[in-house]
Amino acid sequence: MVATHSTMLPLGTQAPDFRLPNTDGGMVSSADFKNAPALLVVFMCNHCPYVKHLREGLAKLARDYLPRAVAIVGINSNDAALYPDDSPARMAEELKSAGYLFPYLYDETQEVAKAYHAACTPDFFLFDKDQRLVYRGQFDESRPGNNMPVTGKDLRAALDGVLTGKPVSSKQKSSLGCNIKWKAGNEPDYF
DSSP states (O other): OOEEEOOOOOTTOBOOOOEEEBTTSOEEEGGGGTTOSOEEEEEOOSSOHHHHHHHHHHHHHHHHHGGGTOEEEEEEOSOTTTOGGGSHHHHHHHHHHHTOOSOEEEOTTOHHHHHHTOOEESEEEEEOTTOBEEEEEOSOSOOTTSOOOOOOHHHHHHHHHHHHTOOOOSOOOOOEEEEOOOOTTOOOSOO
């Protein structure tokens, strides 16, 4: 397991547009969320131990914040040819098994991951009502094997700030997880 830190995209960055297939066969676009008070984009996958570690906490976070009109999407950008556990069919199974209530999208070309400067799974990007980046960082301090509870404390604090109109602290710790499984020759230049 190779631990990779997120790139910490500059705060204030406009949310890059996306239009990707959902596990239900439909298409989901960033424009679908233009009226949301907050948009949370999570780069994730099925097989990563870091994502598995916070799976229940992420499902709970969605149950807590979707009723507050927060838009949440999961995006899998891994090379499914080399990592078949991350195929769209397996994503649909994971969505149901994990109890995720948000769209789980497949970024086959990996262009969306590149636009967000995503580096790892999980990698969290929270945008305000104007779709400007206000948080990119860890879910919380819990990691596989460190015996700290999964609470989502850091991300929840940022979400609460956005929803109440309070500033989100710029002191943010990078996310840590498995590297995105780039297709050969498709590695981004931002590392």
